[in-house]
Amino acid sequence: MGAQGRGTYADTYSNLYVDQAHGRVVLYATDTTRAKKLLAAAKHVHGDIDLARIRVVKAKYTKKALDATVAQIMAASKVKTAADLTVYSAAPAPDGSGVQVTAKAAAVPKLRASLVPHIHAMSARSDAPSVPITVTSGKPVTADTWRWNDTYPWIGGDVILGPGVKSGYIDQCTTGIAAQDLGDDVLITAAHCFPNGSHTYGEGDSVGTWGYNYGHYFADVIATDPSWDAEVVDTGMLTGTGTNSDEADQPSGDWYAVDSDAYSYNGQTVCQDGARSYYDGHGVPCGIDVVNEDITYNLAWDDGSVHSVRGVEGQSSGYAVEQGDSGGLVFSVENSTDRQARGIVSGESGSSTMFWTEAPDILNHFNLKLNPYR
Numbered sequence: 618m619g620a621q622g623r624g625t626y627a628d629t630y631s632n633l634y635v636d637q638a639h640g641r642v643v644l645y646a647t648d649t650t651r652a653k654k655l656l657a658a659a660k661h662v663h664g665d666i667d668l669a670r671i672r673v674v675k676a677k678y679t680k681k682a683l684d685a686t687v688a689q690i691m692a693a694s695k696v697k698t699a700a701d702l703t704v705y706s707a708a709p710a711p712d713g714s715g716v717q718v719t720a721k722a723a724a725v726p727k728l729r730a731s732l733v734p735h736i737h738a739m740s741a742r743s744d745a746p747s748v749p750i751t752v753t754s755g756k757p758v759t760a761d762t763w764r765w766n767d768t769y770p771w772i773g774g775d776v777i778l779g780p781g782v783k784s785g786y787i788d789q790c791t792t793g794i795a796a797q798d799l800g801d802d803v804l805i806t807a808a809h810c811f812p813n814g815s816h817t818y819g820e821g822d823s824v825g826t827w828g829y830n831y832g833h834y835f836a837d838v839i840a841t842d843p844s845w846d847a848e849v850v851d852t853g854m855l856t857g858t859g860t861n862s863d864e865a866d867q868p869s870g871d872w873y874a875v876d877s878d879a880y881s882y883n884g885q886t887v888c889q890d891g892a893r894s895y896y897d898g899h900g901v902p903c904g905i906d907v908v909n910e911d912i913t914y915n916l917a918w919d920d921g922s923v924h925s926v927r928g929v930e931g932q933s934s935g936y937a938v939e940q941g942d943s944g945g946l947v948f949s950v951e952n953s954t955d956r957q958a959r960g961i962v963s964g965e966s967g968s969s970t971m972f973w974t975e976a977p978d979i980l981n982h983f984n985l986k987l988n989p990y991r
Contacts, residue, residue, distance in 0.1 A: 618644055618659045618671075619880055622680065626655040631676035631683070631713030633910070635884035645676035645713045676713030678748055680911070683709035686716045686748040687913050689736050691925045699917035703728065705755050705966075708912035708930070711883050715748055719755025728752045758914045758964040758972055760809040760846075760943060765896070766819035766832035770858055771795070771804055773875060773946035773958075774865030774890035776820045777850075778831055779811035779838070783919040787829045789820065791892040791945035793961035794976060795860040795875070796985040801851050802859030805979060806944030807963055808841045808848040809918045817850055825896050827941075840983060843924035846916060846963040847979045857990030864890050864946050864956055867901050875948060876989040878958040878976035881907045881929050887949055887959050889971065891942020902938065903950075905931040905971060914972060916964055928963055928974040938962060938971040947973040958987065 622630030629652055631645035646652035652673045660666045687707045694704035703724035710717050720728050733750045740747045767775045773793050781788035790810040796803055811817060814837065821832030836859070841848035852859025863872040881887060888903035895901060909930040916926045931937065945962040958976040965971055980986060 618642070618655065619882060621655045621659050625658065626651065627679065627681045629679060630655065631678060631680050632709065632711055633882045634711065635882045637885060641670045641672065644671055644673050646673060647676055647679050647713075649673050649675055674712070678713050678715070678746060680709060680713070682746050682748060683713065683716055684911070685745060686736060686740070686750070689739055690716065690718060690732065690750070691913050691915070693732060693735060694915070695925065696923055698921050699923055700921075702757065702915055702917060702923055704732075704915060705757050706912055706914035708909045711909070716750050718750060718752045720752055722754035725752050725754050756966040758916055758966050759940070760807070760916055760918055760964055765824045766821055768833055769852065769854065770802065770861040771835060771852070772861050772863040772865060772872065774892060774895070776892045777806060777810070777817050777835060777944070778820055778829065779815045779817040781919055782809060782812055786919065788919070789827065789829060789893070789941050790943045791890070791941070791962065793944045793946045794958055794979065795862040795988060796980060797988040798985055800855055802854050802857060802988060803849050803851045803985065804836070804860045805847050805849055805961060805983075807961060808843050808846045809916065809924075810944055811838050811848065813838050813841045813848070842982060844926060845974045845979050845982055846924070846926045846928070847961060847974060847982070849983055849985070857988055860988065862987040862989035864948060866890065873956045874954060874989045875946065875956045875958050875987060877951070877955075878980060878987060880975055880977055881910055881959050883907050883910050885949070887931060887947050889938065889942065889945050889947045889962055889973070891938060891945035891962055893939050893941025894936075897939065899936050899939075902933065902936055904935075905933045905937050908932050912972070914964070926963060926972075926974060928972050929960065931971045931973070933969045933971075935969065937969050938965045939968055940965070
């Protein structure tokens with residue numbers, strides 16, 4: 618349904634909610650008759666869909682219209698440095714009723730009085746729908762394995778070190794999606810970790826000691842994209858010898874194949890294999906609920922620059938993430954042996970709120986595919 622909504626039926630599709638506990642899905646659409654055609658198209662492609670488990674709810678705005686409003690808000694609030702940041706994020710409301718903006722508390726009244734009318738005026742000039750915008754105070758999004766100083770093939774969940782984007786610093790992040798281009802084995806981590814062209818390494822100190830000393834050489838960063846907060850490190854090796862599409866999970870020492878990728882939808886739950894979380898005693902955090910499947914947020918990097926990122930927001934009733942997990946694989950458990958890539962850890966807003974960018978977007982952007990060699 619999500620694929621149809623992003624494509625042919627973008628004129629009616631608004632959102633999805635996956636009720637995993639009861640095996641049901643809510644489809645939000647602006648035209649219920651058109652929504653039935655969307656369902657029929659999805660059923661044609663995926664014959665095992667049980668239409669009886671899907672409820673259609675009428676929404677006021679399409680996702681396309683909501684996304685356009687989000688883009689206008691983020692463009693109007695663009696700043697160069699973290700010190701000037703007032704708008705933290707903007708996202709479609711889950712029920713398609715408008716756009717929700719989070720901002721610095723002191724700036725909320727001014728944004729309501731200036732930003733909201735400005736966006737509505739822009740919509741009127743472009744003959745686009747004037748989408749309701751709510752502005753509330755929030756928290757900024759900050760840039761944030763059992764495998765230590767590892768050797769080839771590297772997989773999701775490894776510790777990775779390199780020169781930070783802030784000059785003179787060494788950063789520690791986590792390896793995420795293992796993939797390949799036309800030949801080379803590569804790994805994807807977060808773009809805010811290391812500058813393009815950097816050499817990257819494992820952690821050279823004793824296990825669990827964050828000494829920031831380079832261990833085994835890993836690979837060089839060959840491409841970055843701040844809008845997906847993703848960068849590619851290229852091992853120069855082939856056919857699974859440099860990287861392998863697995864993730865480091867529990868119990869310690871086990872690998873699980875990551876052999877598919879997908880978008881996340883409201884109501885689903887995910888896990889993440891951040892190295893920092895694991896070695897700081899939190900294991901592999903799971904039970905992270907998708908609360909906003911499509912959110913655009915301003916991410917301040919360590920060098921003070923600010924970048925607009927499009928991804929997903931998840932929340933946990935307990936612990937979800939910490940700094941150093943950046944780039945780690947976000948995944949769902951498909952069965953006892955297989956995992957599905959959902960994206961990579963991008964940021965946090967406290968230890969129970971995590972933001973990630975999505976695997977299909979990242980792979981498509983860099984023209985990569987998973988390489989689960991067994």
